Amino acid sequence: MTDTVNVAILGASGYTGAELVRLLLRHPRVRVTALTADRKAGHAMADVFAQFSGIELPRLTSIGEFDLDAVDLVFCALPHGTTQQVIADLFARKPSLKVVDLSADFRLTDPAAYEEWYGHPHQALELQGGAVFGLTELNREAIKAARLVANPGCHSTTSILPIIPLLRERLINPDAIVINSATGMSGAGRGAKEEMLFSEVSEGVHAYGVGRHRHTAELDQEYEKAAGRSARATFTPMLLPMNRGIYATITVTLEAGATAEALHASLATTYWGEPFVQVLPLGKAPHSRHVRGSNNVQIGVIADRGPDRAIVISTLDNLVKGASGQAVQNMNLLCGFEETDGLGQLAIFP
Template sequence: MFKVGIVGANGYTGGELIRLLHKHPEATIHALASRSQAGRPAWELFPTLHGTALGQATILDLNDPRLSECDLVFLAVPHGVAAEMTPGFLAAGVKVIDLGADFRFKDPALYEAWYKIPHPAPELLAEAVYGLPEINRAAIRGARLVGNPGCYPTAILLGVAPLLVHDLLASPLIIADGKSGVSGAGRSPRPDLHFAEVTGDFRAYGLPNHRHIPEVEVYAGQIGKKEVKVSFTPHLVPIPRGILMTLHLAGKTGATTESLTRVFQDFYAEEPMVAVLPETDLPHTKAVLGSNRCQISVRVDERTGQIIVLSALDNLVKGAAGQAIQNMNILFALPETTGLTDLGLWP
């Protein structure tokens, strides 16, 4: 058994890490920490823990030495905070998986341009590994610092990767239309996320310069070995969790729904966390609720030549905590599915 810590254990992503890790056969939760909730028992933050041994665990301060006793820490904290903490953990021999944005880019100038602060630890960017296993597994193995992808970029990159690898697009423009549940905005209270304002509503936000755009452009460009541009419109839908992504792409002449479905099925044939649906089915958020799986389907509009790719995932699992555990499994040479085999919840 190896020991893990969760910093930012009070948020939705931290809570999802707790839910998934508490029954992991090889990892034990050694430390839970939060800057704002230190001193409280864990069950007060997550009522599902009431009556369990883990629920009685005291939330630690971020400087508690028990965090440095861990073999790995998950950082589910705001951008800037993770990069300030990471050098100390690495110096203590603790591996780090950052679920925020601090270690997703190699270029500190790109980070500063989109996140509006200088990078606190630019000397670590060269060794940080982007943690999307389906495209970067070899680099993740043996790493000590992983930047977990964003939820929207995961849905986009998994949806477009087979087309980029096989050079099946006639244009470098990815038009992405994303819908996300409210938990994607985090747990901190905001007036525009109150129940009375969200329920019965459906709205776009963060356009045209959402912070996930450069992440997709960088890694889609690396996958396809050519420059890619992204036009992304995110939407907030009144559900707790889940992402449905619709990609509109210019296809090359001759592509059909049948031929591209085969391309996707072959590309993801050995990927246990990606399910390519048959031509008769379409992804939807409830089909992946609570699971670490991404559902994908592809259609060709032969009248317009457009390729339409749809992907669905749980933003808190494959879009965050589950993918981080998938990366942890790789780092410790475990089967990637360890602790992640539960099916989604239905209904």
Template sequence: MSSTIGGSVSVEFGCLRKYEVRRLSTRQGSGRMLSIRASVVSSPDTLELSKANAKQAEKMVRVGVLGASGYTGAEIVRLLANHPHFGITLMTADRKAGQSIGSVFPHLITQDLPNMVAVKDADFSNVDAVFCCLPHGTTQEIIKGLPKGLKIVDLSADFRLRDVNEYEEWYGLPHKASELQKEAVYGLTEVLRGEIQNARLVANPGCYPTSIQLPLIPLIKAHLIELRNIIIDAKSGVSGAGRGAKEAHLYTEIAEGLHSYGITKHRHVPEIEQGLSDASNSKITVSFTPHLMPMSRGMQSTIYVEMAPGVNIDDLYEHLNNTYQTEEFVRLLEKGVVPHTRHVRGSNYCLMNVFQDRIPGRAIIISVIDNLVKGASGQALQNLNLMMGFPEDTGLQYQPLFP
């Protein structure tokens, strides 16, 4: 498509990407500046578009963010700021209804977005896809009531467990959308992208399960490690506990110390075991202990495994290398290099490596992610990209923040 104003400007809009159309401008002979935005050439004294209309013209997929006032919701907004195809047209936050995103999260004050509304007042007629960032237990009925044509990525735990009885056992309340549970696809992108591409509802994985399953699933499928005695020592930044005000998460409770919690009964255990059992076609149980670290974001899982008979550490390394060498967001480091959480901060990357334990026949695997990005909102965006037919790295090519 091309357009001419006053016979002096002709532009092919189809070849312009978002970051180009925002900056392209030219001058007429009279000195008047013509600005080009999205697929419109405008002169200030002949054509005016509201910011909202101009932004909408740039976007192809209209996105709703339910629970935008939480950490994962805010991270979705941050990531979508540079997405060329997704534009936010709806945000909900019951306790912050009527407020702007900039008033709740000042670091997002530059984003020109609709004010947040209560879920009950949300209008989905202008929405194509939804990120659901609501608390566990509240999501099922809300998603059940959404229009059937919407693509949905749910960041809660409500649709991660296929067995609704197991959900009730671990979360303490009955599942209220069991029929919808049958439709949900588990969203571990690098493992299940074929199923995700055709899904309407994707259950985004938890942060701990993401960091654990990415290294373990390939090794289990290749029969390189024993299925018994898998021990996982995992640590997370405090943002993984959510934004709700809790005494245990006060600065003086968390700072200058290490906080173990959910010992033997953390809710991510059945999710981890479900994924590993699927990989092995047999029941796997693990020993999993999570810890809160005095940092805002970041996650490390240190995993202890027994190697199968005749298998050595080089076999594990080579298989992980072959599995992930073409993946953009999962990287096996060079031999001997230790992954650190500070090297993935703010990014969608998972870094991992394997090490020979001093105990013969055992190996140590270290996997690190940003719990809010690859462990939540980044993987959710990766999944929605697949569901909408876009390259899965679209809007996710943020490099880690360091220092």
């Protein structure tokens, strides 16, 4: 690709679409040339998100109206189950296109698993085989050579990054991983929902999707790949009355001879030099407020009182590293840019 790429964002009226715009406006080598949002087609982006007032951006259009010939790369920030046919049509019209998909439509490599978790057959199997799971730090080389990157889910990213190295090095039991993952409300999207009203979620916390949350399928897939055998984590997501962030508390059972110190050393070695992953000193727990608004992940390892257990805590911003920031990180790899381009913002604190 050239020094500057032209990108389109499909689904720009949602939270992840708006976050992509926010990040890309500061990217030195990207030009946003098309924004789509079917229900908001014809509106200015500033009419939908007032934070973009005074910034020159394309008007929102429907997907069929933008000039694909003028676009090098497409971000799909569309709802799950709607993206497969859209991307198939885009590739049919322009085979040289690069796509980063933020939905779940291409994350699962097994079509049977997709049908089980999403309730319908996969609609673009011919593309699924070439899709790369876009957890950047773990699949960097494959992403560079891809044309379709399936951005992981926010819960998945939070719980895969700290656990994969431990499974690869046989430090923990793959059958005894217990994850409690608390997320902010923006993870539910921008659509109006009664259960998302302020009075419904404030001043409390509750679990949802217990035992059946769809991100569990991504955990199964990636944990099994790392462990080299079956791995079934217990995953419980919870909703917190905050706008952004995910905070995963993961209890693991140690394999014989392993210690919390060994887990910490494994993670510190794996992520040494990674620009967006910080492994904190042994015994220190991260805070979600310290990654808010950034593309950073912070991981802590703490010894449990039982000698055969440890607690691994991971936190990130669900709209940045959990979605749009990781998508930009993957775009940078696809385009041969510096991986950190457009992603240098620090956390917003307090």
